[in-house]
Amino acid sequence: MQDCLFCKIIKKEIPAEIAYEDEQVLVFKDINPMAPVHLIIIPKKHIPALADMDEKDTFLMGQIQLTAARLAVKMGLAEEGFRLVNNCGRDAQQTVMHIHYHLLAGRPLNWPPG
Numbered sequence: 001m002q003d004c005l006f007c008k009i010i011k012k013e014i015p016a017e018i019a020y021e022d023e024q025v026l027v028f029k030d031i032n033p034m035a036p037v038h039l040i041i042i043p044k045k046h047i048p049a050l051a052d053m054d055e056k057d058t059f060l061m062g063q064i065q066l067t068a069a070r071l072a073v074k075m076g077l078a079e080e081g082f083r084l085v086n087n088c089g090r091d092a093q094q095t096v097m098h099i100h101y102h103l104l105a106g107r108p109l110n111w112p113p114g
């Protein structure tokens, strides 16, 4: 997708602090962190939002969760805890229309988020 910000990060047309990358998945630091640890986890396939997910994306989205879990464990976050968040659509304040999960950690995280 030509005009997608996260596709541009995938293509390295826009710089980002990359924390993990493989054939299907990219993880980078959020430019405006909401917690001491704030990573964005995306599939390299352009899917606009969680509501657009298709059955054929099931394995890919599983890889997203597995990547988040492995990174969290590797970074020593599992004991204190962390949060994996997907914002879908306007009311959830999704601002970038390329499906992504936020990995947040490093401080107590309020619930409900408001």
Ligand code: 5GP
Pocket: 005, 014, 016, 017, 028, 029, 030, 031, 032, 033, 040, 086, 087, 093, 094, 095, 096, 097
């Ligand atoms: P959303 O609100 O769509 O769930 O989250 C989008 C996230 O992308 C926001 O937390 C925002 O700070 C982050 N973001 C927006 N533009 C950029 C950028 O150019 N680089 C990086 N690294 N993060 C970005």
Ligand code: ZN
Pocket: 001, 004, 005, 006, 007, 008, 045, 046, 047, 097, 098
């Ligand atoms: Zn995209």
